[in-house]
Amino acid sequence: TPAPDAAADSEARVVVANFRAPVSNWALESDDAYVLSIAGCLETLTKYDQTEKKVEPMLATSWKQTSDTVWDFELRKNVKFQDGTAFDAKAVAASLNHVLEATAPARAVNPKTIKKVEAVDADTVRVTTPAADPLLPYRMASVNAGVLSPAAYTDQGIDPMNHCTGPFAPVSEKAGQSLTLDRNENYWDGEVKLAGGEIRYITEGATRATQVQTGEADISMSIPATSLATLEADNKVSVLKADSPRTSTLYLNNSRAPFDNVDLRKAATMALDLPAMAASIYEGAAQPATGPFAPSEPWANPDLAVPQVNIEEAKKLVEASGYKQDKPLDIIAITERAEFAGVGAIIQEQFKQIGLKANVVTKSYGAVEPDVLAGKYDMILSQRNRMIDIADPIGFLQADYTCEGGYNLSHYCNKDYDKLVGQAQVEKDQAKRNDLYRQAGDILAKDAVNVWLVNEQAIDGVGSKVQGYVQDPLTRYVMTKDLAKTK
Amino acid sequence: MYWVETTFWIASPRRKSMAKELEFIDLSVSSGQKLLLSSARGALRSGELVAVVGRSGSGKTLLTKAIMGLLPEQLQAEGQVLLDGQRLDQLGDKAMDQVRGRRISMLFQQPKRVMNPRMTIRAHLLEAMGAHGWGKARQHEPRVLALLEEVGLFPAAQIAGKRPDQLSGGMAQRAMLAIALAADPEFILADEPTSSLDSILKAEVLQLLRRKQQERGVGVLFITHDIASIQHIADRVVVVSDGQIVDQCPTAQIFSKDRHAKTRELVEAALPALREPRTETSGCLLEAVEASKNYTRRAKGQAALKPTSLCLHGGQVLGVVGRSGSGKSTFARLLAGLEQPTTGRIITEHNGGTATRVQVIAQEPYSSFDPNLAIRTSMSAAVHRLPVEQARERMAQAMSQVGLPVELLERRPGQCSGGQLQRLAIARALLTNPQVLICDESTSALDSVAQRHILDLLLELRDKMGLSLVVISHDMDVIRYASDDVAVFYEGELVEHRPLNDFLTSAEHQHSKDLVAALDITAAATAAG
Amino acid sequence: MAKRSASRILLSAPAFILLAVVIVTIAAPLISPYDPDAQSLADRLQGPNMVHLLGTDALGRDTLSRVLHGGQFSLSVALITTLFSLLVGTILGLLSALRGGWLDEIFLRVNDLLLALPEIVIALLIIAVMGPGFFTMVLSVGVVAWTPTARLVRSMAAQVLSTHHVEASKHVGASRWFILRHHVLPFVAGPVLAQAALRFGLLLVLLGSLSYLGIGVQPPQSDWGSMLAEAQPHAIRSPWGLIAPGAAIFLVSFCVTLLGNRITHVLGGDDVLDSEPKAEIHG
Amino acid sequence: MSPLATVLRRVVGLGAAVLLSSFAVFLVPFVSPGDPVRSLLRARMDFGEADEATVQAYAEQFGLHDPMLVQFGRWLGRFFTGDMGLSHISGTPVADQVLPAIGVTLSLAGSALLAAILVSILLGVISATRAGQWPDKLITSITHALIAIPEYALAPLLVLLFAVRWALLPSAGYDSPASLVLPVFILALRPISFFTVAVRSGVRQALDSEHVLAARARGLSRTQALARHVVPHGLLPLWTMVGVWFAGLLGGSVIVEVIFAIPGMGRLIFDAITDADIPVAQGGVVVVVTCAVLVTGIIDLIHKLSDPNVRIGVRHG
Numbered sequence A: 001t002p003a004p005d006a007a008a009d010s011e012a013r014v015v016v017a018n019f020r021a022p023v024s025n026w027a028l029e030s031d032d033a034y035v036l037s038i039a040g041c042l043e044t045l046t047k048y049d050q051t052e053k054k055v056e057p058m059l060a061t062s063w064k065q066t067s068d069t070v071w072d073f074e075l076r077k078n079v080k081f082q083d084g085t086a087f088d089a090k091a092v093a094a095s096l097n098h099v100l101e102a103t104a105p106a107r108a109v110n111p112k113t114i115k116k117v118e119a120v121d122a123d124t125v126r127v128t129t130p131a132a133d134p135l136l137p138y139r140m141a142s143v144n145a146g147v148l149s150p151a152a153y154t155d156q157g158i159d160p161m162n163h164c165t166g167p168f169a170p171v172s173e174k175a176g177q178s179l180t181l182d183r184n185e186n187y188w189d190g191e192v193k194l195a196g197g198e199i200r201y202i203t204e205g206a207t208r209a210t211q212v213q214t215g216e217a218d219i220s221m222s223i224p225a226t227s228l229a230t231l232e233a234d235n236k237v238s239v240l241k242a243d244s245p246r247t248s249t250l251y252l253n254n255s256r257a258p259f260d261n262v263d264l265r266k267a268a269t270m271a272l273d274l275p276a277m278a279a280s281i282y283e284g285a286a287q288p289a290t291g292p293f294a295p296s297e298p299w300a301n302p303d304l305a306v307p308q309v310n311i312e313e314a315k316k317l318v319e320a321s322g323y324k325q326d327k328p329l330d331i332i333a334i335t336e337r338a339e340f341a342g343v344g345a346i347i348q349e350q351f352k353q354i355g356l357k358a359n360v361v362t363k364s365y366g367a368v369e370p371d372v373l374a375g376k377y378d379m380i381l382s383q384r385n386r387m388i389d390i391a392d393p394i395g396f397l398q399a400d401y402t403c404e405g406g407y408n409l410s411h412y413c414n415k416d417y418d419k420l421v422g423q424a425q426v427e428k429d430q431a432k433r434n435d436l437y438r439q440a441g442d443i444l445a446k447d448a449v450n451v452w453l454v455n456e457q458a459i460d461g462v463g464s465k466v467q468g469y470v471q472d473p474l475t476r477y478v479m480t481k482d483l484a485k486t487k
Numbered sequence B: 001m002y003w004v005e006t007t008f009w010i011a012s013p014r015r016k017s018m019a020k021e022l023e024f025i026d027l028s029v030s031s032g033q034k035l036l037l038s039s040a041r042g043a044l045r046s047g048e049l050v051a052v053v054g055r056s057g058s059g060k061t062l063l064t065k066a067i068m069g070l071l072p073e074q075l076q077a078e079g080q081v082l083l084d085g086q087r088l089d090q091l092g093d094k095a096m097d098q099v100r101g102r103r104i105s106m107l108f109q110q111p112k113r114v115m116n117p118r119m120t121i122r123a124h125l126l127e128a129m130g131a132h133g134w135g136k137a138r139q140h141e142p143r144v145l146a147l148l149e150e151v152g153l154f155p156a157a158q159i160a161g162k163r164p165d166q167l168s169g170g171m172a173q174r175a176m177l178a179i180a181l182a183a184d185p186e187f188i189l190a191d192e193p194t195s196s197l198d199s200i201l202k203a204e205v206l207q208l209l210r211r212k213q214q215e216r217g218v219g220v221l222f223i224t225h226d227i228a229s230i231q232h233i234a235d236r237v238v239v240v241s242d243g244q245i246v247d248q249c250p251t252a253q254i255f256s257k258d259r260h261a262k263t264r265e266l267v268e269a270a271l272p273a274l275r276e277p278r279t280e281t282s283g284c285l286l287e288a289v290e291a292s293k294n295y296t297r298r299a300k301g302q303a304a305l306k307p308t309s310l311c312l313h314g315g316q317v318l319g320v321v322g323r324s325g326s327g328k329s330t331f332a333r334l335l336a337g338l339e340q341p342t343t344g345r346i347i348t349e350h351n352g353g354t355a356t357r358v359q360v361i362a363q364e365p366y367s368s369f370d371p372n373l374a375i376r377t378s379m380s381a382a383v384h385r386l387p388v389e390q391a392r393e394r395m396a397q398a399m400s401q402v403g404l405p406v407e408l409l410e411r412r413p414g415q416c417s418g419g420q421l422q423r424l425a426i427a428r429a430l431l432t433n434p435q436v437l438i439c440d441e442s443t444s445a446l447d448s449v450a451q452r453h454i455l456d457l458l459l460e461l462r463d464k465m466g467l468s469l470v471v472i473s474h475d476m477d478v479i480r481y482a483s484d485d486v487a488v489f490y491e492g493e494l495v496e497h498r499p500l501n502d503f504l505t506s507a508e509h510q511h512s513k514d515l516v517a518a519l520d521i522t523a524a525a526t527a528a529g
Numbered sequence C: 001m002a003k004r005s006a007s008r009i010l011l012s013a014p015a016f017i018l019l020a021v022v023i024v025t026i027a028a029p030l031i032s033p034y035d036p037d038a039q040s041l042a043d044r045l046q047g048p049n050m051v052h053l054l055g056t057d058a059l060g061r062d063t064l065s066r067v068l069h070g071g072q073f074s075l076s077v078a079l080i081t082t083l084f085s086l087l088v089g090t091i092l093g094l095l096s097a098l099r100g101g102w103l104d105e106i107f108l109r110v111n112d113l114l115l116a117l118p119e120i121v122i123a124l125l126i127i128a129v130m131g132p133g134f135f136t137m138v139l140s141v142g143v144v145a146w147t148p149t150a151r152l153v154r155s156m157a158a159q160v161l162s163t164h165h166v167e168a169s170k171h172v173g174a175s176r177w178f179i180l181r182h183h184v185l186p187f188v189a190g191p192v193l194a195q196a197a198l199r200f201g202l203l204l205v206l207l208g209s210l211s212y213l214g215i216g217v218q219p220p221q222s223d224w225g226s227m228l229a230e231a232q233p234h235a236i237r238s239p240w241g242l243i244a245p246g247a248a249i250f251l252v253s254f255c256v257t258l259l260g261n262r263i264t265h266v267l268g269g270d271d272v273l274d275s276e277p278k279a280e281i282h283g
Numbered sequence D: 001m002s003p004l005a006t007v008l009r010r011v012v013g014l015g016a017a018v019l020l021s022s023f024a025v026f027l028v029p030f031v032s033p034g035d036p037v038r039s040l041l042r043a044r045m046d047f048g049e050a051d052e053a054t055v056q057a058y059a060e061q062f063g064l065h066d067p068m069l070v071q072f073g074r075w076l077g078r079f080f081t082g083d084m085g086l087s088h089i090s091g092t093p094v095a096d097q098v099l100p101a102i103g104v105t106l107s108l109a110g111s112a113l114l115a116a117i118l119v120s121i122l123l124g125v126i127s128a129t130r131a132g133q134w135p136d137k138l139i140t141s142i143t144h145a146l147i148a149i150p151e152y153a154l155a156p157l158l159v160l161l162f163a164v165r166w167a168l169l170p171s172a173g174y175d176s177p178a179s180l181v182l183p184v185f186i187l188a189l190r191p192i193s194f195f196t197v198a199v200r201s202g203v204r205q206a207l208d209s210e211h212v213l214a215a216r217a218r219g220l221s222r223t224q225a226l227a228r229h230v231v232p233h234g235l236l237p238l239w240t241m242v243g244v245w246f247a248g249l250l251g252g253s254v255i256v257e258v259i260f261a262i263p264g265m266g267r268l269i270f271d272a273i274t275d276a277d278i279p280v281a282q283g284g285v286v287v288v289v290t291c292a293v294l295v296t297g298i299i300d301l302i303h304k305l306s307d308p309n310v311r312i313g314v315r316h317g
């Protein structure tokens, strides 16, 4: 962090420009939970440590798997909610059950992954899963599994004000604009360095970048690649980057011609100059992808390399596939991600070189989703988070690539792959599980299911007065007790 | 050459202390190269009422504006304006502000147009006294009331609180006079202050003006195009024609035969040549049977015209008088079929079942033709269904009937005079072979000379073509000049309908009597001529 | 007369500039130095230089060529929308003034409603239904854009129709068509034309804003608005990407407004901006 | 027409406008491609590949699978009891989102118009009284240039200069008066030019009118006549314009709200339509339309009551 030497100001408050605005009345099953977590309000039983890459205690001091499907969590004793009420098993069970009962349940914490939650005694919470699930502690680290004081659950929805356990207590909100927080004097994990802060909802990336540059914000999250060069040139701002679990992908429709042909898919991969793409459109703020996983992930195959551009070979493959093009293929670029228009333009140009004609069509994701899910498309540019809410790719591998996967945009189906994923699902040993993931990834790469373009990076801009900021690629923790600011 | 005899009052020795004098010497106004007023000279002393007469567009208004230093920016004035020997034309704007209103004030033609519609009469008066600002109102209230009472506006307190649009025309003109008198000026320049009033109001205002002028001893420059109206009140008359002062003399002398031709023209136009009204007995051509009109929603409010029955004979000239708002136009529109009667009916079919063709000639000559179209196009509206050749012929014929050259057809309305346009309007009406022409104030926008010409034309057409005429006017002179029978409207009601001579001698209704009396104010003119 | 007026309008600086812009835009494929879509990732985000007179964008495409080609789209959408609204507005305005009664009442209410609903919201509704694109853009803007013309036509037509001279024409037997042809249309045409010029300028900016918001023209097509949107993130490094299309919109819109103003002057009016709708005073 | 009738007609018009516009908004999800329920879920959870059961359950909760007219009828029924319904995304009352947003927009549009009025009165009076001279020519050129400026190009440039380069003003947000400067400036540009022209021509007309001449003849100085007679009259056309512009700005400032991260009405409606949160969009549009009709109506009424010519219904022809 930038200013290690200067003394922290205990009266300082930080301003965090967040890319997300709460829209669901703080429902914990929604993404609003992220905002509360970033704000240092909402805490969970467990916590995923990004550097150690493992699950650690937070509100629970320990947990054990008493049977295949039953887990007991031992709660921390000296914790109190910010409103002064006791933090106990009943409150935890109530919080978790509230999320489980939601009409639109969370991705990591829902009735399909958790059967029931109950208080065994004052300090023990018992979680039962429908099937063996070695990932339960990961799920408990998801922000959706956060715990609020019973008083937070009102008839009008959730009221987070002073109802968390974290280092900061939300005190007021300006609708659509910001959430103001004050230091929690009685934080269970010791002294909180900042007097408070403000989470500003700024959905325009360029504006976030500008705000950290002008000093209006101390920390700006998710800086868009286009603003990177400017921020890096500014010595008042330091730019933090981390591999994000997002890969921009050119999805190919494996279920219909022409991309049901593996040769053509391989040709597509070979035609594209990923490094150039990463350097231009992504301004160097993304790495050319080697396969379905980012190289920094423990389950990535380190032997995979960035596919080399090989126009000659690609042309041969196109020929080998026997594909005769009678009309241009469509590349759908979704409007939600601005850069895809440019990416599409580049792909269109480079496909031309191997004799594939393609048109870029830009549409909103919502408008094309039904067609894409029904398999009525050629190619779509989209981007996926592999570790949705939990630091493990199992959900992604299953939903996106198994024959029955709920989000199998590529309409890919391979029995060998499905088997590997099935094994990984119940594997308790993390190393073995990672190995299974790697093998599954290899199959996807070999089959050239999609063209994985670039691994995006999470980029945060941090002002020079900020101390103790640790970047979290999953954007959960920003305002921690150790975050500080100099005068 | 006429200047020789006029020097007697210009060169008269100045009475330094007492008599104030407003004098203009070689006053010219030009617009670029064009001279609109050339080398006018004259003077006005306090206690004197000088009438300035001349045809429309002769430069009368420019003269007053030049004196006041209020010419529009695009016009340039030259020459001297002297107030007690002080050069007004050389005064700065600031100093001029002290003169305007305080020493010289003005009366205008249309009082409602020149008063701020959002300000009360009181505010106008206060402003004229130079008393704007908070708190001044109360302090000056007695003077405000006194002024209003002086011009005969009662109850003064109530009137002071009204806005211009809440006053009648006569009241507004009186209020205007009060405003002009507010700062106790030495001179008043009155620019046709009575031309928009009906004859009764006109007579009242004229008398009031004359009285105030004499009481207060102010000098009044009275502008008009109507010689008849000033012969009893003016001390002297100045005649303007085409931007030049062509004649001036004491009022009495104006009627002598050897005056300037332009003066003669004006005088003649004003003289009501008494002609013998015809009594027609042919059957009804157009008949109103208990026809009434109510413009208000579902006829809830007051009727604009109460049930009226009247019959128009072929070749008859019916004069219709009444004050503003008395329902004259409404009646005309009913007759012309431009409006449907609320009750009763208008019978247009008499002898033989063919409908009587009725045409209306409007008041404003300039607005009855589309300013953007050549006259020919506008005229062709009446004959556009005919083949081109035939239409052309018909138009030429109509033009000769109204005594205009065909070349005029190629002009635009802006290039014609008011009198010409009114003739063109008549020509257009003639294209439809009308049997009845309704002239709704068709001459009141014209100066007296043009007015006279049009009336003569109409009467000539009546004689030649057997047209029936309905002449609507608030001007009794016009009615007397043209009509066989007179119909008097009063508050929406036909109160009197009788042959002209009967009407002049033995009118019954009070309003009719007033009208005849107002006529008498100018009647002596006949004798003088 | 008419000839002199026309030459006073056409022999003016704004008219020449516009003509030049139009020629250059139509001839864009012939005269633009590069293929507007040709990428050169190595040459991205250059400032103006001898090779690329207006620099390059984020994909290394030549800004000048793109501005020239983008103009085709921007100008043609604006033109079509203007013509559409001119036609619809004139017809509806005339109908409303000539027919009066309930038709006029409905006309006024619809106008009030459209005036109250923000243009972008209406555009958004239509785009949400039809998806973005050329036709949608014309439609979504055209739906509202006719109202000022219609109001102007209606009020002017009503004004003529209530004049003494039209009443006089009617009274001597002129047909409806005669009145429309000789009195109404000549009176209405000039101001409407002037207003159309103004509308064109305003619509150019409005359509650009749709593209800027990403709901207008969609890549790979591009117009000045979408170029602005693409350039904005790079504004600090390469403001030329922002300035060039911005200036193009401004220039055309400005010139066309001046032209409209000139027409107004020639017609004896004061300022073309005066023709924009004011709150209708329902008398 | 009497003031009462005007009010009545306005009220009826307002009712129709509200019904029509809310129905138009309401139709959007039924006729646009894509599943609106998934769209709602996506707004709650990024990348939510919600399964069919969840979609069903969610739709059930808000009755989204009922026939179209049933849904609209339900909305209407609630609406007439003063309830704008619940947002399909947050589940909270629509009013809670719409009212703060309209507050923001009212203050934004209000300040912009106020600024525009002040500036344009100044410019308009100067240019009318100096007609044909250089100040007039300069001002006229400026007014014609202002409407041609694409605000979406100008705003980023201004942010670049005032916020980034010189650090004089905040780059975005809506909290301090300083943060209002740039948005208000941008929003005021176009009204300034239209207002200035209106003031100019109004003042010119007033200058030519006879009652001003009469006032001068009464002895008022140039400035007095200007202040007491010309300007008040010259501003009449301005007031009628302000209403229209106010109405237009209420929801029309999407661009400015996006660029400056202002949580106003334009933005709210924009997002709500994009996310298929129809109750919010409906509520927003209804409030905007109501405000707009009210504002123009009130101005119309004031105009009627204050202008004697309009009041007594001067007959034309």
Ligand SMILES: Nc1ncnc2c1ncn2[C@@H]1O[C@H](COP(=O)(O)OP(=O)(O)OP(=O)(O)O)[C@@H](O)[C@H]1O
Binding pocket: B031, B036, B054, B055, B056, B057, B058, B059, B060, B061, B062, B063, B072, B074, B075, B225
């Ligand atoms: N502002 C002006 N610019 C150019 N010419 C003008 C202007 N004002 C008046 N004139 C011309 O000057 C001449 C005299 O006008 P003036 O108003 O003095 O006539 P008038 O005698 O008052 O007529 P009327 O009896 O109709 O009021 C007319 O030919 C008129 O067209």
Ligand SMILES: Nc1ncnc2c1ncn2[C@@H]1O[C@H](COP(=O)(O)OP(=O)(O)OP(=O)(O)O)[C@@H](O)[C@H]1O
Binding pocket: B295, B296, B303, B304, B305, B322, B323, B324, B325, B326, B327, B328, B329, B330, B331, B474, D315
């Ligand atoms: N179209 C109309 N709608 C409503 N009221 C009208 C209309 N025409 C006339 N009136 C009213 O009817 C009454 C009679 O008007 P009319 O025009 O017939 O009077 P007039 O005698 O011609 O007056 P003037 O001498 O001023 O022309 C007036 O009170 C007038 O306000």
Ligand SMILES: [Mg+2]
Binding pocket: B060, B061, B062, B191
């Ligand atoms: Mg005059």
Ligand SMILES: [Mg+2]
Binding pocket: B328, B329, B330, B440, B441
């Ligand atoms: Mg009349």
